[in-house]
Structure formats: structure tokens, C-alpha cells
Amino acid sequence: MRGGTSNRLLLVEDDADLTEMLTETLGHEGYLVDRAFDGQRGLHLGLTRTYDVMVIDRMLPALDGLDLVTRLRARAIPARTLMLTALGTVDDRIAGLDAGADDYLVKPFDLDELSARVRALCRRRPEPTDVLRIGAGRLDLGPREAVLADGTRVALSTREFELLRVLAARPNTVHPRAVLRRKVFEEAAGASIVDTYVYYLRRKLGRAAVRTVHGLGYRLGTL
Incomplete structure (x- = not known):
């Protein structure tokens, strides 16, 4: 066959x-x-x-x-x-x-x-998918950790990890809040939950980790 x-x-x-x-x-x-x-x-x-x-x-x-x-x-x-x-x-x-x-x-x-x-x-062999680059840092998909440019490893919650992975999978795309809510927080009633988790990521990884595109949504930043 x-x-x-x-x-x-x-x-x-x-x-x-x-x-x-x-x-x-x-x-x-x-x-x-x-x-x-x-x-x-x-x-x-x-x-x-x-x-x-x-x-x-x-x-x-x-x-x-x-x-x-x-x-x-x-x-x-x-x-x-x-x-x-x-x-x-x-x-x-x-x-x-x-x-x-x-x-x-x-x-x-x-x-x-x-x-x-x-x-x-x-x-065609699948390309490696265990790492997503984020500027000089990266997102390790195996341990579900972010790695900063200086090598510091930062543990992420499940939702923080999923949100950062969606952004990192398409780094040049501006993601509307409603789309991010649907992809990462399906059961949430409103898109404001996206803002909350962007705040969590910035608190852990620095403000540059996620960029705000005013009036449109969020896109990946740098670590």
C-alpha cells in the first residue's frame, strides 16, 4: 500500500x-x-x-x-x-x-x-516544535517555561503559557483581544481576561514581552 x-x-x-x-x-x-x-x-x-x-x-x-x-x-x-x-x-x-x-x-x-x-x-519530517523564539529569549514548550535573554528561567501558569504560545506562534500578527479570548480563554465571558493575563506576563517577564497595538490588540514583544 x-x-x-x-x-x-x-x-x-x-x-x-x-x-x-x-x-x-x-x-x-x-x-x-x-x-x-x-x-x-x-x-x-x-x-x-x-x-x-x-x-x-x-x-x-x-x-x-x-x-x-x-x-x-x-x-x-x-x-x-x-x-x-x-x-x-x-x-x-x-x-x-x-x-x-x-x-x-x-x-x-x-x-x-x-x-x-x-x-x-x-x-516530510515535522520541524522541531519544542522552542519558540521571542527576541533574544525563548519559550520552551516541553517544561512550559520562558527563558529570558540572560538565561533566567521563568515558570508560567497554564493560561500564561498558552497566551504567550499563541502570540509566539505568529510573532508578526496583531491578535485582537476577542480572538485571544476565544483561543485561550474559551469559557470566559469577556475579553478583559486577556488584559489580566497580559499584565501577569509583563509582571513576570517584563513590559516588553507583550506589545500593545492601540485600537487593535496585542502582538509578541521581546524577552
Whole structure:
């Protein structure tokens, strides 16, 4: 079998007929396929199981495909990702790749091409994801600690760590408070909780750790 039974694949697609066809095609090639029909289920599977490749539709119920990929990458999920979409403009492709997708395939597509792209992704080794650089410092994902420029290690709470990791995963992006609340503090009623945890991070790491972009949100600073 061309895919090999060691390759586990997550398919997140809300079209039942397409899901059935892709599951059959990829299964015949030897992939072990888990399926999700909405973004929330895909997020749960992506966070709780280990996959070699994820095939994710762009337009999903419950949680959009772009947001799904962004959340998985923010939590250092290393599986290679192929995004499927009916949106084929250059801007749409750029948005998918910027969110963390490794490849982008526009519908309608040829099944042989999809299979070839999945095989290519399986051959690519995930890049190391145990460290995210923050200026002269870094965020160590294993021990969940920040390391300052002088080598000082600073322990972070779970929420502090998750917030800093979301910022560090896309260091040049300005993150609106509402988006950070949704990604890190889903159960919180208001976005003010983001301000509270930015304060905590600055108190531990220095004011430069998180930059305020007035009227827009926050972005990564330096350590």
C-alpha cells in the first residue's frame, strides 16, 4: 500500500459524500483515517490523538478551518496539514498557509493529486516544535517555561503559557483581544481576561514581552 499502515490521518470535512469517498480512497492506500464533520470535533481529535497528516476543509461548521489550524499550531501540534477549499484566490491560499497549513488544494480536485500531496506530506519530517523564539529569549514548550535573554528561567501558569504560545506562534500578527479570548480563554465571558493575563506576563517577564497595538490588540514583544 502506498500510504503505509503506520500513517494516521485526520479528515475534517462536513460534506458526508466527499468524506466517504476520501475515507475509502485513503483507506485503500493504507492510511488509518479518523473523521470529523465539524471544526470542534476536529480540534478535539487533533489535540488528543497523534496524526501524521491532517486534511482539513476550509469552511466548516462550529469552528472554521482556518481557526482550527491556527489553534492546533498554537498548541504545537506538528502534524502536516493539507487544507481543502472552494476558495481559490491567491489571498485565500495565503490565508491558509499563514494559518499554519503546509499545502492547499482547491475544490474540485483530482483524487490522484490529493493522494500524491498526502504522500508528499507524510515524507516530510515535522520541524522541531519544542522552542519558540521571542527576541533574544525563548519559550520552551516541553517544561512550559520562558527563558529570558540572560538565561533566567521563568515558570508560567497554564493560561500564561498558552497566551504567550499563541502570540509566539505568529510573532508578526496583531491578535485582537476577542480572538485571544476565544483561543485561550474559551469559557470566559469577556475579553478583559486577556488584559489580566497580559499584565501577569509583563509582571513576570517584563513590559516588553507583550506589545500593545492601540485600537487593535496585542502582538509578541521581546524577552
